Amino acid sequence: MGVEGIGARVLRKEDQRFITGKGRYTDDFNRPGQLFAVFVRSPHAHALIKSVDISEAKDCEGVHAIYTGEDVAADGLGGMPCGFAPGGGPQNAPPRPALLKDKVRFVGDMVAVVIAESVALARDAAGKVNVEYEALPSNTDTAKAMDADTPQLHEEAPNNVVMHWEIGEADPVEAAFAKADHVTSLDIINNRKVPNAMEPRAANAEYDPAADSFTLYTTSQNPHITRLLLAAYVLGISEGKLRVISPDVGGGFGSKIPFYPEEAVVTWACRKVSRPVKWTSDRTEAFLSDTHGRDHVTKAELAMDKDGKFLALRVDTKASLGAYLSTFGMLSSTYLYGTVLSGPYDIPAIHCKVSGVFTNTCPIDAERGAGRPEATYLVERLVETAARETGIGVVEIRKRNFIREFPYQTAVVLQYDTGDYETALEMALDKADYAGFEARKKESAANGKLRGVGFSTYIEACGLAPSNIAGAIGAGIGLYESAEIRFNPTGSVSVMTGTQTQGQGHETAFAQVVASKLGIEVGNVDIIHGDTGSVQWGHGTYGSRSLAVGGSAISAACDKVIEKAKKVAAHMMEADAADITFENGEFSVSGTDKTKTIGEVILTAMVPHDYPLTDMEPGLDQRSFYDPANFTYPAGTHICEVEVDPDTGVTEVVKFTAVDDFGNVVNPMIVEGQVHGGVTHGVGQALFEKALYDEEGQMVNASYMDYIIPHADNVPSFAVGYTNTPCTHNPLGVKGCGEAGAIAAPPAVINAITDAIGVRDLDMPATPQKVWDIIQSNGSAKAAE
Amino acid sequence: MYETKYHRASSADEAVKLAGSADDGQFIAGGQTLIPTMKQRLASPSDLVDIRNIDAMKGVNVDGNKVTIGAATTHAEVADAPQLRAVCQGISDLAGHIGDPAVRHMGTIGGSVANNDPAADYPAALLALGAEIITNNRTISADDFFTGMFETALEDGELITSISFTVPDKSAYSKFPNPASRYAMAGVFVAKGGDGVRVAVTGAGSDGVFRHAGMEEALGSNWSADAVADADVDEAMMLSDIHGNAAYRANLVRVMAKRAVAAAG
Known part of the structure; x- marks a missing residue:
């Protein structure tokens, strides 16, 4: 039938423009009369602002305005709102003005903005804004944040504590540990990551005095939420007076979820200077100010009985939130973290405590996986270590503890609807030729290399989120999704979705959903997103939610279309609507050979020359809001094999197998791309990445000369496979795939390296120097000889 | 800008x-x-x-056992010159692994040598090959040319026009790239020729490229990877940064030397 619906490997519609350089990103938009903003940022990690002298700068060529923290305060501009507080009430949430006037708390904090005719002129003048600072002692170490002698960032947060949060019950856990036959305990640091979206952030704001309204082009994963926060909390205007447009967005990985002070400042300032104002981040600013991810310090303990059956898990985490609370900063270290600590295992008792702390670092927010990588890493490190300590074996210990009956109520709130973990494990063992590992290890040894294998049997909670749960845990918004289908007379459709792609392929995958449901060719389905002026309210893209929630909304809207179209078809074929069936784009009357195509029905509805106008309105447009009943639970097994060069400490990932259960797959090619990218992301965290701050709070690797992101030659060709237990509660049976690799891969890689070099403890990133040092001290270099 | x-x-x-x-x-x-x-x-x-359009400063010329490379010759042109690969594979391989393809099609040997970045590759080759750096008004030996980190013997306004060296009997370069920048964290060029053995190290030294006398001596009497496996590399001379401390870099120098000798055959 000419449609390439669900399950087809349709080439991505958007790639033509991306690959040929025709994508249109925020920085590609230029407004008539536009000026350029450059921000004056703090070079200190922690300092009092004694004075800001703009007298020299304001007379520089091309300068239209310079605003400081005093100006922001004088105008009564609202501070940056925190969109999530676990437990409902704000914990120790100090104010965060868009520009600071009294104190700065991390390198990159903003004290002024210069608005000029060009970026170069703005930069010249910004260099002449004289800020007098009184430097204060600072702290960038998460582990030390609560210590008595550690510098305090905010008056509102004594001992730098934002919140103490816990999940699960302590008593059963203590009881289980008391009777355990074996306890495995690990001290774990989950390294702070920089998201590194290829497109840097940008914002371009314009004020229309006639309509008294603003338009903001910005790099956002959720333009409606940006509009809500900017209009209601910062500018104090009706949302109808602000249109937020996020055109093509070049990667986000979570860093484009938050609402940023730069967006607030350019929007506020464009009215003051009566000219459009554009800001585009440079790469150094991106390193310093795009929200970072992870940064946990954890003690994790697993209690087992004599047969290796897990009895209880105890977790105590210090989580840095950076210098301020980012929009959803607290979510990644609380509900997205503690709730998945059961992994795919039956663990009767779990207790997790988290202390969220301020440090003099860039604020933390979601980063691909957001909380679930941190949880999965500690669980899978513990399980693998326990298997080695007890001699039970890394495969056997998992089989003994996998959940096998569904639905399964975990000890940490979530209820898994479905899954089949052992089938994925078996498939992965087969694909990875695990049986041949020992032979490969010998071969590696003959070449002077240390080979190791590591596992990760992960689960994640995706498809954010049931709104009632979002509300109960402290989110300021619902997390349903919306879709609207608009028909054109010639039979093509426009589909408005409240999700927002950053390159994931929504324009293709969502079109395939519509193609399957309505029998309209993919090429005739246009997916519209990223513009609050044309798209109904929606919540954006993160948490692997777009297909599971946004796609389900599209599916539900299609169902409404079909219901109405059946009535139109019934009229056309002079039949009863109850007798109409719809399949493969064709309406037919049961028991007859009468048929009408979807195109004919659309034309009749859109051009109602012969139409039951007394019974029905013309047109077929429909809108749907879909609120999921539960999270979705993608799961699977990843197996990593590494070769370590004992001479240099270099780890090479030589084999990587990923078997994932994403439920039904809409476009296997796109999903493979997500798995490849996600695993590479995870390999990056395991081997290379860490935002390094020195004693003075300077980020010392804030450029690609020093910050290592994984290159194509750092990963092998991946072996991927799928199992499928369709999600039981959404109409497409899908679960989400965007974060799985980033969640699953890090422990698989580290488990492989610790196996290769025969060591128990190894923090990420496993740099060559670190691995070489371990080999030097434990002499495992000899093992290769 | x-x-x-x-x-x-x-x-x-x-x-x-x-x-x-x-x-x-x-x-x-x-x-x-x-x-x-x-x-x-x-x-x-x-x-x-x-200076990219000065024809006289471009190209790779092999005349008997004498190699001359114009200063404005790109890394890609050096790497791809078959007549050079036939006589000195070490420098061809080195050029083929500088930066990435975009860098190799823009960057030139003269620019790299004049900048003398302590992590650049060419200085090690020139020093180990005993090359001569020819400028608009004189000829400078590599031993005299590289005077420290980002420092050379060039005077203000002096322009390198070409590089020349005598074809070695054997040569090879082994590099441990910085995992972020892919510059050399330790790069060792070994060459064996009429003047004996020369070993030059880039990327690792705190004062830029240098020759390693101990390794030259050891290889002079025993041309084998084993001869340099336990070479004494002075940690006090090594760079130390977030990617590797001095002890690690000293180790890398030994390992890269070993591999270069093995590759040279």
């Missing part, structure tokens, strides 16, 4: 004249270091004199 005036020279003499008559003139070839530095506003020459 600040404003600058661009000139295109068609001869070395014209280039020298143009740069000399500017307030703060600079030669530019591939611009792989200079342009990023200018973009970061860390350099602001009043005038740039482009």
Whole structure:
């Protein structure tokens, strides 16, 4: 039938423009009369602002305005709102003005903005804004944040504590540990990551005095939420007076979820200077100010009985939130973290405590996986270590503890609807030729290399989120999704979705959903997103939610279309609507050979020359809001094999197998791309990445000369496979795939390296120097000889 | 970047004249270091004199056992020159692994040598091959040319026009790339020729490229990887940074030396 619906490997519609350089990103938009903003940022990690002298700068060529923290305060501009507080009430949430006037708390904090005719002129003048600072002692170490002698960032947060949060019950856990036959305990640091979206952030704001309204082009994963926060909390205007447009967005990985002070400042300032104002981040600013991810310090303990059956898990985490609370900063270290600590295992008792702390670092927010990588890493490190300590074996210990009956109520709130973990494990063992590992290890040894294998049997909670749960845990918004289908007379459709792609392929995958449901060719389905002026309210893209929630909304809207179209078809074929069936784009009357195509029905509805106008309105447009009943639970097994060069400490990932259960797959090619990218992301965290701050709070690797992101030659060709237990509660049976690799891969890689070099403890990133040092001290270099 | 005036020279003499008559003139070839530095506003020459179109400064010439490479020859051209690969594979391989393809098609041997970045590859080759650096008014031996980190014997306004060296019997380069920048964290070029064995180390030393006398001596009497496996590398001379401390770099120098000798055969 000419449609390439669900399950087809349709080439991505958007790639033509991306690959040929025709994508249109925020920085590609230029407004008539536009000026350029450059921000004056703090070079200190922690300092009092004694004075800001703009007298020299304001007379520089091309300068239209310079605003400081005093100006922001004088105008009564609202501070940056925190969109999530676990437990409902704000914990120790100090104010965060868009520009600071009294104190700065991390390198990159903003004290002024210069608005000029060009970026170069703005930069010249910004260099002449004289800020007098009184430097204060600072702290960038998460582990030390609560210590008595550690510098305090905010008056509102004594001992730098934002919140103490816990999940699960302590008593059963203590009881289980008391009777355990074996306890495995690990001290774990989950390294702070920089998201590194290829497109840097940008914002371009314009004020229309006639309509008294603003338009903001910005790099956002959720333009409606940006509009809500900017209009209601910062500018104090009706949302109808602000249109937020996020055109093509070049990667986000979570860093484009938050609402940023730069967006607030350019929007506020464009009215003051009566000219459009554009800001585009440079790469150094991106390193310093795009929200970072992870940064946990954890003690994790697993209690087992004599047969290796897990009895209880105890977790105590210090989580840095950076210098301020980012929009959803607290979510990644609380509900997205503690709730998945059961992994795919039956663990009767779990207790997790988290202390969220301020440090003099860039604020933390979601980063691909957001909380679930941190949880999965500690669980899978513990399980693998326990298997080695007890001699039970890394495969056997998992089989003994996998959940096998569904639905399964975990000890940490979530209820898994479905899954089949052992089938994925078996498939992965087969694909990875695990049986041949020992032979490969010998071969590696003959070449002077240390080979190791590591596992990760992960689960994640995706498809954010049931709104009632979002509300109960402290989110300021619902997390349903919306879709609207608009028909054109010639039979093509426009589909408005409240999700927002950053390159994931929504324009293709969502079109395939519509193609399957309505029998309209993919090429005739246009997916519209990223513009609050044309798209109904929606919540954006993160948490692997777009297909599971946004796609389900599209599916539900299609169902409404079909219901109405059946009535139109019934009229056309002079039949009863109850007798109409719809399949493969064709309406037919049961028991007859009468048929009408979807195109004919659309034309009749859109051009109602012969139409039951007394019974029905013309047109077929429909809108749907879909609120999921539960999270979705993608799961699977990843197996990593590494070769370590004992001479240099270099780890090479030589084999990587990923078997994932994403439920039904809409476009296997796109999903493979997500798995490849996600695993590479995870390999990056395991081997290379860490935002390094020195004693003075300077980020010392804030450029690609020093910050290592994984290159194509750092990963092998991946072996991927799928199992499928369709999600039981959404109409497409899908679960989400965007974060799985980033969640699953890090422990698989580290488990492989610790196996290769025969060591128990190894923090990420496993740099060559670190691995070489371990080999030097434990002499495992000899093992290769 | 600040404003600058661009000139295109068609001869070395014209280039020298143009740069000399500017307030703060600079030669530019591939611009792989200079342009990023200018973009970061860390350099602001009043005038740039482009030497990429000077035909006399381009190309790889092998005449008997004498190799001459024009200063404006790109890394890719060096790597791809079959007549050079036939006589000195070490330098061909080195050129083929500088940066990435974009860098190799813009960056030039003269630019790299003149900049003398402590992590650049070419200085190790030139030093180990005992090359001569020919400028618009003299010839300087590599031993005299590289005088420290980002420092050379070049005088203000002096322009490198070509590099020449005698074909070695054996040569090879082994590099441990910085995992972020892919510059050398330790790169060792070994060469065996009429003047004996020369070993030059780039990337690792705290004062730029240097020759390793101990390894040269050891290889002089025993040309084998084993001869340098336990070589004494002075940690006090090594760089130390977030990617590797001095002890680690000293180890890398030994390992890269071993691998270079093995590769040279």
